[in-house]
Amino acid sequence: MTEQKEMDEMETPTSDEEFWDLRLYVAGQTPKSIAAVANLKRLCDEHLSGRYRVEVIDLVKNPQLARGDQILAIPTLVRRLPEPMRKIIGDLSNQERVLVGLDMRPRG
Amino acid sequence: MVSASREGIRKAPTGIPGLDEITEGGFPAGRPTLICGSAGCGKTLMAMEFLVRGITDLGEPGVFVTFEELPEELTENVLSLGFDLQDLEKKGLLLIEHIRVERSEIEETGEYDLEGLFIRLGYAIDSIGAKRIVLDTLEVLFGGLSNEAILRSELRRLFRWLKDRGMTAVITGERGEGNLTRHGLEEYISDCVILLDHRVIDQLATRRLRVVKYRGTLHGTNEYPFLIDERGIEVLPITSLGLSHPASSERISSGTAGLDEMLGGRGFYRGSSVLVSGRAGAGKSSLAAQFVDAARRRGERAIYFAFEESQSQVVRNMRSIGLDLQPWLDQGLLQFHAARPTLHGLERHLVTMYKQVRDFAPRVVVIDPITNFLSVGNQEEVKAMLMRLIDFFKAQQITTLFTSLTHGFDLETTDVAVSSLMDTWLLLREIEVNGERNRLLNVIKARGMAHSNQVRELLLTGEGVQLVDVHLGAGGALTGAARQAQEAQERAAALGRQQDIERQRRELERKRQALEARIAAQRLEFQSEEGELESRLEQAEARERRLVDDLADMARIRKAVSGAPESGTGDVR
Numbered sequence: 001m002t003e004q005k006e007m008d009e010m011e012t013p014t015s016d017e018e019f020w021d022l023r024l025y026v027a028g029q030t031p032k033s034i035a036a037v038a039n040l041k042r043l044c045d046e047h048l049s050g051r052y053r054v055e056v057i058d059l060v061k062n063p064q065l066a067r068g069d070q071i072l073a074i075p076t077l078v079r080r081l082p083e084p085m086r087k088i089i090g091d092l093s094n095q096e097r098v099l100v101g102l103d104m105r106p107r108g
Numbered sequence: 109m110v111s112a113s114r115e116g117i118r119k120a121p122t123g124i125p126g127l128d129e130i131t132e133g134g135f136p137a138g139r140p141t142l143i144c145g146s147a148g149c150g151k152t153l154m155a156m157e158f159l160v161r162g163i164t165d166l167g168e169p170g171v172f173v174t175f176e177e178l179p180e181e182l183t184e185n186v187l188s189l190g191f192d193l194q195d196l197e198k199k200g201l202l203l204i205e206h207i208r209v210e211r212s213e214i215e216e217t218g219e220y221d222l223e224g225l226f227i228r229l230g231y232a233i234d235s236i237g238a239k240r241i242v243l244d245t246l247e248v249l250f251g252g253l254s255n256e257a258i259l260r261s262e263l264r265r266l267f268r269w270l271k272d273r274g275m276t277a278v279i280t281g282e283r284g285e286g287n288l289t290r291h292g293l294e295e296y297i298s299d300c301v302i303l304l305d306h307r308v309i310d311q312l313a314t315r316r317l318r319v320v321k322y323r324g325t326l327h328g329t330n331e332y333p334f335l336i337d338e339r340g341i342e343v344l345p346i347t348s349l350g351l352s353h354p355a356s357s358e359r360i361s362s363g364t365a366g367l368d369e370m371l372g373g374r375g376f377y378r379g380s381s382v383l384v385s386g387r388a389g390a391g392k393s394s395l396a397a398q399f400v401d402a403a404r405r406r407g408e409r410a411i412y413f414a415f416e417e418s419q420s421q422v423v424r425n426m427r428s429i430g431l432d433l434q435p436w437l438d439q440g441l442l443q444f445h446a447a448r449p450t451l452h453g454l455e456r457h458l459v460t461m462y463k464q465v466r467d468f469a470p471r472v473v474v475i476d477p478i479t480n481f482l483s484v485g486n487q488e489e490v491k492a493m494l495m496r497l498i499d500f501f502k503a504q505q506i507t508t509l510f511t512s513l514t515h516g517f518d519l520e521t522t523d524v525a526v527s528s529l530m531d532t533w534l535l536l537r538e539i540e541v542n543g544e545r546n547r548l549l550n551v552i553k554a555r556g557m558a559h560s561n562q563v564r565e566l567l568l569t570g571e572g573v574q575l576v577d578v579h580l581g582a583g584g585a586l587t588g589a590a591r592q593a594q595e596a597q598e599r600a601a602a603l604g605r606q607q608d609i610e611r612q613r614r615e616l617e618r619k620r621q622a623l624e625a626r627i628a629a630q631r632l633e634f635q636s637e638e639g640e641l642e643s644r645l646e647q648a649e650a651r652e653r654r655l656v657d658d659l660a661d662m663a664r665i666r667k668a669v670s671g672a673p674e675s676g677t678g679d680v681r
Binding site: 027030060066070098 | 205213214216220249
């Protein structure tokens with residue numbers, strides 16, 4: 001918990017200038033994957049316009065990549081930058097939770 | 109149903125000594141097996157050994173999926189058991205896949221599944237062509253992900269998926285309240301469930317294993333002790349279920365001549381169990397040592413488990429009865445294992461003895477004394493342990509001598525619990541008469557052989573244990589000095605009788621000599637008389653002849669004077 005607070009304090013003043021590097025792991029064209037891609041695109045456009053990059057990785061095509069980011073659940077969104085790393089699983093339909101998970105909103 | 113059970117299911121040997129015997133061949137091949145138990149019970153180790161033995165014994169590559177421990181930690185932990193994971197990994201036979209689930213890093217934001225896990229497992233399996241897989245432990249998933257409904261359905265899917273891929277899988281699980289696992293899921297979807305237990309009773313730890321469930325296989329529901337040592341896990345498949353051990357009719361010496369004599373003159377049966385019970389100082393250990401010495405004389409190996417004395421103490425003490433065990437220790441014919449009973453739990457003792465006997469392959473074993481185990485377990489437990497031990501020894505045709513220290517006055521009841529397991533029961537007693545203590549031995553039972561019903565006195569001499577007949581006097585059996593006194597008396601009496609006989613013999617001789625002297629004198633007398641009579645007889649005969657001559661002369665003279673001569677005769681003259 002204390003760890004969390006420190007990170008919030010560190011990030012708050014600089015978060016606007018940061019560049020966001022995101023990865024979305026999916027497995028084939030499942031309804032959940034398609035929903036996640038759409039939800040992520042909408043969210044980034046709304047909140048991070050111009051300072052983000054999203055890489056969509058299909059593990060069916062590249063299974064060896066699942067190991068590096070410790071992927072279990074599909075879909076998983078990984079915030080690689082800014083640090084620390086964050087993971088959000090699910091189809092990102094609950095936007096409020098996504099924002100909390102990405103530390104864009106304080107946890108409540 | 110019938111055909112299915114007759115055919116049986118395919119088994120994947122675990123390679124863990126004892127476990128394959130209990131499960132009749134190993135874990136179900138191509139199906140998931142759950143190993144569950146509380147923390148520190150050896151789940152991870154058993155799973156790892158299953159994988160490593162699969163590689164080394166059967167050449168089946170395996171994947172170890174660790175959710176908790178880091179691969180480096182795991183590698184280090186099992187190195188002490190002789191498993192070189194790095195080497196196996198280099199050879200491409202083993203793959204350790206570390207799956208980290210950190211709840212604080214994860215936010216759930218809607219629908220998801222665990223396809224990522226499947227992909228990772230599938231990738232790991234394919235990359236080395238694995239036949240076996242271990243998941244240690246799935247519970248971490250429940251800790252890391254909050255949607256239990258998704259997890260449950262995904263785990264069902266995972267087990268199904270593993271089966272479809274034909275993987276022999278081992279899943280470990282933490283034991284939960286009321287359930288075998290915390291979430292009560294894995295045990296229902298596994299084909300085989302092994303429960304490990306690490307109990308601490310009276311500050312002593314014992315490890316046990318039980319096969320809770322095994323679809324399509326008959327399995328014992330007993331608890332089996334197991335051991336983790338420098339060679340990995342070892343399960344003791346020893347139970348008291350089977351009474352199928354062969355009974356030998358071969359007889360072996362007890363090492364004590366008088367005792368062999370009491371047992372039909374030929375000693376114990378090979379492979380039988382012998383109980384020697386008695387109070388402290390009754391001579392139990394001495395009998396045991398002679399038994400060991402007799403084995404050595406036959407060129408057989410022996411193990412002496414001492415639970416009261418150290419090796420050097422026993423060796424020194426046996427020298428006092430003229431038995432030097434040291435050379436046989438040096439030659440490796442005899443092994444000593446001295447340990448305090450309280451050092452381990454009963455199971456551990458059992459396992460240790462089992463291993464030592466299996467490794468050394470003795471023909472003769474001494475356990476001195478069994479009573480000390482009562483300090484680590486109750487009578488029932490000790491009996492159960494002995495039963496397993498005896499069955500094991502009998503199956504190996506090992507002749508075993510147990511000593512039992514009895515207390516109190518009622519000597520025999522203390523041993524009743526264990527005596528039923530024994531083939532031969534020797535009771536040593538001490539009696540105190542005339543200010544001295546003496547030892548007595550009798551054979552209470554000896555299955556399948558004629559044995560003496562008499563009491564013998566046991567003497568600890570400089571030439572070993574000797575059994576001598578006791579004297580039955582008016583006041584009961586005589587032992588010790590009383591017996592010696594009695595013997596001296598008898599010797600004196602015997603000597604007296606002997607002297608009497610001698611004297612009578614001499615008297616007879618003397619009489620015979622006197623008689624003969626008389627006979628000789630009379631013969632001499634007779635001879636002298638005979639000579640005289642004969643000469644007299646000759647004289648008489650000579651006189652008679654002269655008389656006849658004289659008459660003839662007279663007649664002749666008379667004829668010539670008065671008348672004609674008689675016919676013929678007159679002419680000559």
